[in-house]
Amino acid sequence: MFKGFEVSSNEQAFTLETLKSGIRFDGRKLEEMRDIDIRLGDEYGYVEVRLGNTKAIVRISAQLAVPFEDRPYEGIFQISTEISPMAGPMFEAGRQSIDEVLISRLVEKAVRRSGALDLESLCIIAGSRCWAVRADVHFLDYDGNFIDATCLAVMVGLSHFKKPDIAINGEEIVLFSTDQRDPVPLSVLHIPLCVTFAFYNPNDVEENIKGSSSGELILVDPTMKEEAQSLGSMTLTLNKNREICQISKAGGLPIDAPVIMDCCSIAYSIVERLTEKIKQLLKDDEAKRIDINVQRALSAANDR
């Protein structure tokens, strides 16, 4: 992933030193997330997320489609996570690197496989008509940890999105525009959120494998520089119901099992806080929209 991004030995050594003294370049604590800034667009399902300097935009859209043959009672949900060189010149246009595959698989597992979106509710007429919801993730700027940002943006997008209301008239489906009928939200069953950890080993490899010191350093939400210097990472996906939706520690530095349990509780407290934040944000947005509608109605009345 970091092709062309050179990290000197001096920086490597320095980073280990700073981590050992418990500080990070941006002043965070080791188990602290960067500030998250979420902006909702005027359009339903348009979300801009900034995680420090990592930026992503998610657009949710829905279309009528034919369900898959082997799943006639379910709608379709697709997440597209293609990374263009806009996020940084290390990403190649039109070719998915293995890291990109892993990012998209992870988001897929975190959101789709964990059943965050109720697919059965997207079915309109079994076997012939359903909603196809897609989430297009646009990666704008990469400064580490795309996964957490993406998962968050997709979940906020799904919770914010509203699809046009429909009526079934025999075999006919009538689609109402937003003026005719209020659009309806998707049925989001739970909000899984990812927390990524990066691992460092200040000791020798032998100590890590055979030693008993468990001296590995762990930090939350690595920046790109931190990611490039880490020896491994782990992404935990949880929701606020204390359910783990996904764990992904695909190789990398071996870590003691009890340490991983500790990571779980760190992640849970982060997820709890984030979920609250998202809920508040969506509530505020809803209130704002109602306000605007009321004003519009009032001004319309005045015009008359």
Add this chain to the structure above:
Amino acid sequence: MSRFEIYSPEGLRVDGRRWNEIRRFECRINSHPTSSDGSSYVEQGNTKVLCLVQGPMEPALRSQSSTAQGSLIVNVSVTPFATVERNKRPRNDRRIQELSATLTRTFNKAIVLKNYPRSLIQVNLQVLALDGGLLAACTNATTLALMDAGISMYDYISSVTAGIFDGQTPLLDLNTIEENELGFLTVGVIGESEKLALLLMEDRVGMDSLEKVLAIAIAGSHRIRELMDIQVRNYGKHKVAKLANQ
């Protein structure tokens, strides 16, 4: 599809095992002595995997050549007859890509790569039959084949799956039916320690039962490590005996 009874009130699973039993585990090393530098064959229940290792050898591409350490490539291919439905898998199946990346990253840390500068180690895995625990079987087969090739490793990596039934009972070493029904994880454990080289989990598992599942999975991995170790030692004895014969 009819729902199977995953775990009966009497404490039996679909294939008659108890909660804490692993499936039949059989392995061989040096299964293909002439076509590779190291080879192994692993059966975990009905999952059957063949692994061939080439190297350490001269890398074909300059990009694979590093003066600091050796490079590792893991290829996985699943035969079309591995499952009941003979699906033709697309060549760049993302799940397979993920699998080989996971194996590469796991063994990158287990092999003493600094001993092999400017060299390439290539691991080829063939999945002959698939009935759950794919990643686990591939991990075990790779460990054995690397050993057979005489490649330096810090320790064994042994792997097994474990799931949770009804949020209470952990089940060890799942087959396909169980994998489809339960939230489960795959661990890769370093030697006899509790260090995890690998931990993947899909579907939902309650946070509070994670420890239980992890514990049984680690214990199961240790058991598999023993079984592999016995096999390796037997092979070694046989080999030493043969040399003494001459």
Add this chain to the structure above:
Amino acid sequence: MSGTLIIPGDTIELGTESGETSIGPGITTNPKDQSIVYPSTAGLLKSISKRNKTIAYIEHNTKRYIPTIHDYVVGVVITVFGDGYRVSLANYSQPVVLSALGFPNATKKNRPHLKVGDVVYAIVSLVDRDVEVEIECIDPVTGKEGGFGQLNGGTLFDVKLAYARYLLFNSNAEILEAIVNKCQFEIAIGSNGKIWINTENVKTTVAAMNAIVESQQWKKEEIVKNVNKIFKDVL
């Protein structure tokens, strides 16, 4: 910042007074007709006069470094080959060559052994359209080390190029003075926007590094106050 804003397409008036005017960065001639001179970037038109000679250039601030002869640069060794090293001066840019003989008193037998990941302070010694850029660690005036060579310890970070040039040529820049009051430090500034810094301990290095990076967005009068804050937060 004085100077008129020039954008590509504007005609620029080059000094018609006595003496020649040569063109500097940001101004280009048409490859087919050398007499056509035009600005190729947006920035502020500036000129410096030295002994009858005027150099006109467009002051602009970029992130992407383009090697220019005699520039001081900080680079990272990315490959070691038989007769030298390939050094990265900027991420994703074409690496440059540092010959194993590009060190003071180096001979075929006696030469420094750098490793991948080592940091060097060097000077750009060859720039040509058709061959690879070369750097060396020899002071061109004295032929001695002159501060060039491998940089040990410390850490590296990036700033925008105009700021790096400003710091390089103004050793009494306010930000550096402000940091001097906080801790002792060694610094090597490259025209390529890479800065190497080493201080007495990890914490002060982090503070100094953040102070320099962030000072790109500070007005002069804010410097002392902000530096105080950064150091207070870290220590």
Add this chain to the structure above:
Amino acid sequence: MSVISVTGFGHQNVSVDSDSEDDAMGDIEATGFKSSIVTPGERITDDPTWMRGHGTFYLSNQTYSSVAGSISRVSKLLSVIPFHGRYSPETGDHVVGRIVEVSQKRWKVDIGAQHDAILMLGSVNLPGGVLRRKSESDELQMRSFLKEGDLLNAEVQTVSQDGAAFLHTRSLKYGKLRNGVFVRVPSSLIVRAKNHSHDLPGSVSVILGVNGFVWIYRTKVNANTKTENSASINRVSAQLSSSRDYTPGQGSESITRLEEESSWSIYSDQNDEDFPETIKLNITRYRGCILALAHCEIGITGSRLVNAYHASMVYDNIDALVSNQVKEAIGRDIIEAEKMRGK
């Protein structure tokens, strides 16, 4: 199936089947080593006075094995020799290799080792005699001497620090290979000996490369006539010394003869035109014999090859040698014959 009961981290109570063969633990020696066979991650000793060699790693006082193999102790050096492994070249090894790349002033040769071996242009005999100077035109026509895919036999001149071998072919017995077939066997089966080229009954010769690459070919006609004054090519029956003291270049031919023969013909790509069918069949039979020995994991030497050849004569049809049963039968014959002779 095995039962595992679990109470939590660090408290597993694993019940191991009693039939597991852990009797290797029996031979604990005075040195404190558990067993001669070790597997990766196994602690070998906590005695810090041992020097740690190949196949080991350590953390403070503990020494661990990093490979599956047997422990070797040479004075204070402790190392583990893996059961298998790639060929690792040593100075003086007689090897067979294949050209994989022609580059500046050198060929890269696959000898089945961790790295490709290097054959410098200056380390070969070129047409026109040994004393001739190499010119730039030679550099440009390297492919006309040896090109990608060509097989050659050579001697390891030196081994560089990172384990890559440098070869030379500056002797008449080395050089490009023709008139035969190639077989590859595990390098561990070829015992390092004084001599690796053998003339065998049936007008067939063999080069048992130390790297496990074997070349079986028609015995050179002129070699037959001149054997008497050649020190290099031994009759198999003459001696099979296992002496290991060997200096590079030993047994090279006199310069005059080299000059005589260093013509373009040594780089010819053509097999002999008059190649009798019987010799071809003999070559095939020897090939079968080598594979039979390899199958039975019997070390391959010239004399064993001759014995195997004779043993194989019971099978008129050479195709029979393909079957594993036949291979094993031949292997048994040889071992028994050797036992009879009291070896």
Add this chain to the structure above:
Amino acid sequence: MTTSFNAELGILDRVDGSASYKFGATSLICSVSGPIEAKARQELPTSAALEVTIRPDVGVSSTREKLTEDKLKSVLGSVISTFLYPRQLIQVVVQILDAGEAPCYVVRELVGCINACYLALIDAKVGISESFYAKCVAIEQNTGKLILDPTDRDLTSSKSHHAVCFSLGNGKSKSLLYSESFGQFTEEELLKVLDFAAEAIEQENIGVRKVISEAVSNDYVWMS
């Protein structure tokens, strides 16, 4: 009329130059990296290679985006001084956030792409020989009136629409770099459209210059 667009330079960190550009309902972001190391297959011996990627707001890129990429590349290729950077690469990516027109039209998108690229190139300080700017114009079906920056609705009710890109010298429209027309129109009408667009471009350039001037002074905060 000078404020018919919103633009901001230097919005992204990882790339060398970037700009957001928004006019009406159309909104996009462009990034430029370069000159950077070219891959062997892209490398040109005497000039810089140009890589242009356009990513749609919804769905994966298709032939539609490929076609626009091609058009954009022809415009950029004629203004970027590629001879300055032999064997290197200039990488341009446009991310469309909202096309602001129905999928059957590409005119707003193309105009947006050209203008966003111009600003991003300026931000990256990649050498260009002259400034350039584009506008779209539609001819109303019945009245024949010229509409500047037609909305999606205007497009459906027009008889033809045009994308016009001019180079600029000293703030004046100089030469026509690119023009593309769809629908039915007369030669006379086209000439009228070009004149109309040229004037609109000059008008808007005052605003563009202001944006650039702000960005440049922003680059030198520490000097103040």
